[in-house]
Amino acid sequence: MININEVIETNKMIEQENLDVRTITLGISLLDCIDSNLEKLNKNIYDKITTVAKDLVSTGQDIEREFGIPIVNKRISITPIALIGGAACKTSEDYVTIAKTLDEAAVKVGVNFIGGYSALVSKGMTKSDELLIRSIPKALSVTERVCSSINVGSTKTGINMDAVKLMGEIILEAAELTKERDSLGCAKLVVFCNAPDDNPFMAGAYHGVTEADAIINVGVSGPGVVKKALESVRGADFGTLCETIKKTAFKITRVGQLVAMEASKRMDIPFGIVDLSLAPTPAIGDSVAEIFEEIGLEYAGAPGTTAALALLNDQVKKGGVMASSYVGGLSGAFIPVSEDQGMINAVEAGMLTLEKLEAMTCVCSVGLDMIAIPGDTKATTISGIIADEMAIGMINQKTTAVRLIPVIGKKVGDSAEFGGLLGYAPIMPVNQASCDNFVNRGGRIPAPIHSFKN
Structure with missing residues (x-):
């Protein structure tokens, strides 16, 4: 049980010491959205996100009001898009259409970021992985809320140096395409080793394939x-x-x-x-x-x-x-x-x-x-x-x-x-x-x- 002293102490931490819940992040699996038709794939992704996350922001706001606890961000993480787009995306531009869909879905449900424009390439890159990675600079330059992460290494597999080399080039390209905003695109791009499946913090959040269909992480x-x-x-x-x-x-x-x-x-x-x-x-x-x-x-x-x-x-x-x-x-x-x-x-x-x-x-x-x-x-x-x-x-x-x-x-x-x-x-x-x-x-x-x- 939480006693009155804990309540008073928590109120003080919130009012005087910047205590907050930094984010409620709703993880959503998009595995059931996969389709070989790009248009259908984008529709499936948009519909799944806007349906599952429709109450996320309002729920967070209700909890803030009722408990007096600031919840700074409401966010979404999704299955790494390189896994979802492989059947439909034949070019990097095809992947950019998915990034735009994710951005539109994020705007619709009112979250500030959506993470999972991602690929897991610690041991090697599939063609789909490489297409997604090469699409990142354009994707981040034409969206506002999409975040990207690439896992290039792990303790179990070592470090994929081909991916490391490519990411150096991608980061510079993302910087160039957003140079009017002090290269802001790079602030939404993270390169990982041993990336966790359940990270609620951006820009590195994605919904791991071992997770349930939807999950709440705080x-x-x-x-x-x-x-x-x-x-x-x-x-x-x-x-x-x-x-x-x-x-x-x-x-x-x-x-x-x-x-x-x-x-x-x-x-x-x-x-x-x-x-x-x-x-x-x-x-x-x-x-x-x-x-x-x-x-x-x-x-x-x-x-x-x-x-x-x-x-x-x-x-x-x-x-x-x-x-x-x-x-x-x-x-x-x-x-x-x-x-x-x-x-x-x-x-x-x-x-x-x-x-x-x-x-x-x-x-x-x-x-x-x-x-x-x-x-x-x-x-x-x-x-x-x-x-x-x-x-x-x-x-x-x-x-x-x-x-x-x-x-x-x-x-x-x-x-x-x-x-x-x-x-x-x-x-x-x-x-x-x-x-x-x-x-x-x-x-x-x-x-x-x-x-x-x-």
Whole structure:
């Protein structure tokens, strides 16, 4: 039972400390939409999404009003489109028509993003996969709400370096086609290793083929709540610090569990998971970097940052799994640059570099996220950065991702404006040493020895 003290405490976290449910994400399987006729396929997709998700936004709004819990986003994830479009799509342009259909469906039901314009190519690419990947720049330039993700590696299969090379080129092309908006298309494109099937957070969400026909996943947040809690234990030892984070994560996750169960009941759709990631926003006081400062670091990026992040991630997960039996998705601490004012401050002060961020991804929830780089960065350099991040995920048996934004026409010292939750980002310098010969080898990096567990 939730007692009155918990209610009062939760109200305070919402009113003063930026606690929110970041997203209710409705996962929808499109496997029963498959058809060899492209027009019929698009109609099936539109009808399925607009039917299953017709009450998603209104349900979220009703829960917000009744419980006083802000639910920032209502979103949809779908079966990877490379699997759905294979029978009907003969060209990349055919896939673009599906992207437009997804956008229209998202507008119809009122969600802010729809994720799953995706392909899973960690071991190899089918013709359908490659057509979808090559369609991504156009698809993201002609839609507003569609998000794309490509899984190019896993601990079990290794890293598909052909796909890594191609994604470097695709990211640059997406940047060029949306250059009038500071290359915003790249903010909706993620490259993964070990992508989870049940991630509610964009841009990497898709509905895995092992999932039910429809599922409710909830993503909670609350960096501001954790920071506020740590203010009360300044100077205390690490044991006290860890206990404080763990107890706070428990309370945050309880809020997410409540919303998830309520949405599931009202929509008569099974509850999937609560993702308890600490996802920052550009709002003052809603920053993971500020948690580092409260722990005792002058800036994110200072010596000790990776250790602080490892501690934070572990305690968030320990607290969260006590509050919900079904924790999934990514669950940990996000370290996006553009979406976290404290991270932005650290970059602008010269204290946080791309290399330090990469080191931090060994222990964080995702990877190199929402990082703006010079628009003249070579495709092979982008592929090399992706390969490094995929290797971290593969070897450490964890999810890692890359969301780089080469901002066309801008250089180090400039900044890019993305707006809303995406915020703004200073352009970060990139190592200029060539990796062309490495990236151009082609083929696949084999899975590590510890992947062989059968």
